[in-house]
Amino acid sequence: MHILVTGGLGFIGSNFIRLMLDSGYSVTNLDNLSYGSSIDSLRGVEPNPKYRLFRGDICDAPLVEGLVKEVSCIVNFAAQTHVDRSISDPMSFYRTNVGGVVTLLEAVRKSGRDVRLVQIGTDESYGDTAKGSFREADRLSPSSPYSASKASADLYALSYRRTYGIDAVVTRCTNNFGPFQSPEKLIPKTIIRAEKGLKVPVYGTGSNVRDWIYVEDHCRAVKAVMESGSPGEIYNISAESELDNLTVIRKVLRMMSLPETLIEFVEDRPGHDVRYSLDSGKLRADLGWRPLHSFDDALSSTVGWYLGNEWWWGPLADERTLSPAPWKLKW
Numbered sequence: 167m168h169i170l171v172t173g174g175l176g177f178i179g180s181n182f183i184r185l186m187l188d189s190g191y192s193v194t195n196l197d198n199l200s201y202g203s204s205i206d207s208l209r210g211v212e213p214n215p216k217y218r219l220f221r222g223d224i225c226d227a228p229l230v231e232g233l234v235k236e237v238s239c240i241v242n243f244a245a246q247t248h249v250d251r252s253i254s255d256p257m258s259f260y261r262t263n264v265g266g267v268v269t270l271l272e273a274v275r276k277s278g279r280d281v282r283l284v285q286i287g288t289d290e291s292y293g294d295t296a297k298g299s300f301r302e303a304d305r306l307s308p309s310s311p312y313s314a315s316k317a318s319a320d321l322y323a324l325s326y327r328r329t330y331g332i333d334a335v336v337t338r339c340t341n342n343f344g345p346f347q348s349p350e351k352l353i354p355k356t357i358i359r360a361e362k363g364l365k366v367p368v369y370g371t372g373s374n375v376r377d378w379i380y381v382e383d384h385c386r387a388v389k390a391v392m393e394s395g396s397p398g399e400i401y402n403i404s405a406e407s408e409l410d411n412l413t414v415i416r417k418v419l420r421m422m423s424l425p426e427t428l429i430e431f432v433e434d435r436p437g438h439d440v441r442y443s444l445d446s447g448k449l450r451a452d453l454g455w456r457p458l459h460s461f462d463d464a465l466s467s468t469v470g471w472y473l474g475n476e477w478w479w480g481p482l483a484d485e486r487t488l489s490p491a492p493w494k495l496k497w
């Protein structure tokens with residue numbers, strides 16, 4: 167089976183492409199190499215005859231229409247993804263995260279072919295909650311330009327199911343961590359700054375709670391939805407592993423045998439969501455998925471991966487990327 171993976175040079179997309187090639191799929195990867203991506207994330211994969219890379223934009227309708235003719239499924243990871251950047255540059259998020267998804271849906275519709283679109287969404291579309299866990303039918307209440315654009319994309323995908331009968335299915339996942347994640351994100355930034363002997367920033371009091379999942383578990387869930395999910399459905403993906411940011415940072419420092427005096431509390435990000443939490447009971451019951459990695463084991467192997475793979479993150483980890491207050495920068 168031949169699939170189109172968009173955003174496959176990013177963090178989750180590159181991990182997903184490895185999983186799919188190992189599972190026998192043929193993969194075309196469409197990525198415009200914007201921030202968050204690295205050509206090195208799929209180093210070693212290029213010679214595989216079942217893999218092909220197109221450098222291009224999901225908003226490029228003629229390009230996308232051509233590619234859709236060749237595949238039976240699209241898995242759309244392509245997005246502008248960094249919340250901090252969405253605060254200083256919201257229009258680019260609107261363009262890719264909404265316009266790009268409508269371009270993909272239009273290409274499927276115009277093709278007249280039976281092509282499944284798996285739209286990769288986020289828990290951030292539900293907004294935050296002090297207690298309880300969101301289920302798929304809950305109200306969307308995004309807080310940032312990033313999450314608002316992702317919520318809109320989900321709604322477009324579901325509307326194309328209802329109006330045109332397109333085989334669209336939506337996933338919403340919690341915070342990922344693991345190999346090949348941009349140094350701009352919490353866990354890599356903590357490891358890299360600590361390794362360099364720099365202060366490790368914590369937004370506000372560090373009490374914001376995230377529901378963490380190892381990237382391999384997320385990719386296995388997306389594969390299950392792609393293969394067996396029902397059209398027009400939404401599937402929450404969560405390992406149900408909630409931790410506040412300060413606890414995560416302390417664990418990383420302990421694993422690196424470094425002191426907590428490296429921690430520095432900095433000004434909080436505007437609109438910072440307090441707690442995310444998802445109920446993934448539907449995915450577990452309907453598709454038999456469950457996470458295979460505990461948070462601590464996966465965190466330990468992630469710390470080990472970053473310490474052993476500076477060749478990958480080194481070129482990406484400049485002063486701006488590692489900034490303690492990225493939302494204040496002009497991107």
Ligand SMILES: NC(=O)c1ccc[n+]([C@@H]2O[C@H](COP(=O)([O-])OP(=O)(O)OC[C@H]3O[C@@H](n4cnc5c(N)ncnc54)[C@H](O)[C@@H]3O)[C@@H](O)[C@H]2O)c1
Pocket residue numbers: 172173174175176177178179196197198199200201202203204222223224225242243244245246247248262266286287288289316338339340341342343348
């Ligand atoms: N990282 C998380 O914790 C998380 C959690 C839930 C959902 N998600 C979703 O998963 C998807 C992937 O996230 P990620 O963390 O791997 O992001 P990432 O930023 O690492 O990767 C995004 C990729 O999309 C590509 N891209 C961006 N705009 C494009 C365009 N217009 N055309 C073609 N390619 C484009 C980038 O070059 C990059 O390779 C996103 O849709 C994100 O919203 C991420």
